[in-house]
Amino acid sequence: MMHLKNISVGNPKTMAQFQLTKRSGVIWLFSEDGQNWYEEQKNFATDTLKIAYDKNGVIVNISKDVSTINPSGLSVVELPNITANRRADIYGGWVF
Template sequence: MKFTYDDNGVITCITRDVSGLWPYNRSVAEVPDTDENRRADISGGWQFKDGKVVQRVYSPEELSKKAEAEKVRRLAEAESAIAPLVRAVKLKIATDEEMKRLKAWELYSVMVNRVDTASPDWPEVPDVA
C-alpha cells in the first residue's frame, strides 16, 4: 500500500499504484498490504506515525474544532426541522403531532446550543417522525 500524508502525518490518499499519487506538499510512504493497514481511509482519522498506520490522536484544539463543526451541523439539522413546523403554527394549520415535533426540536436546538464544545455531551436527537 502506498499513501500520501501531510506534515501532521494525516493520511490523505491511499493506493496500490504509486503512479496514481499526486504528492504535492505531501510525503509518500509504503507499508505492507495487510488487513491492519487496510482499515485506514482518507477521512482524516488515520496517521502515519513512527513507520506505522495508526488511528489519529487529535489535539485538544482539533477536538474543539471538530466539536464546533458538529454543533453547527446539529443546529442546522434542528433549524431545518423547525422551519416548516413554525410555518404551520404561524398559518394556524399545525396538527397536534406537528406541535409535538416542534416542541421536541426546539428543546433539542436549545440544548445543543448550550453544549460546551470543550467537553461535548450531545443531547439525543428527537425521536419524532
C-alpha cells in the first residue's frame, strides 16, 4: 500500500520536467522523501481507497481514483476498500 507524506510544490528535477513547466506551467509535487506525485499515481491500486490528510492527521479527501486528489500540503495513504475504512468522512472528525 502506498503512503506519500507531506506532499509539497517543488522545482522540476529533470530537463523534461523543466520543459513542461516552461511550456505549460506544470506545477510539480513531491513527497517529503522526493517521490514525484504524478509518477507515483500509477503505483496506487485501482481497488483501494485513497485518503488525503493534513499535517494534523485530519482526513480532508477520500477517493477511489487517486488522480482526483490535489495533494499539495497533504499526505496521501492507500487503504483497503473495506467497510471500516468506508465509514470515514471528510467533515473534520476523522483522523488518520
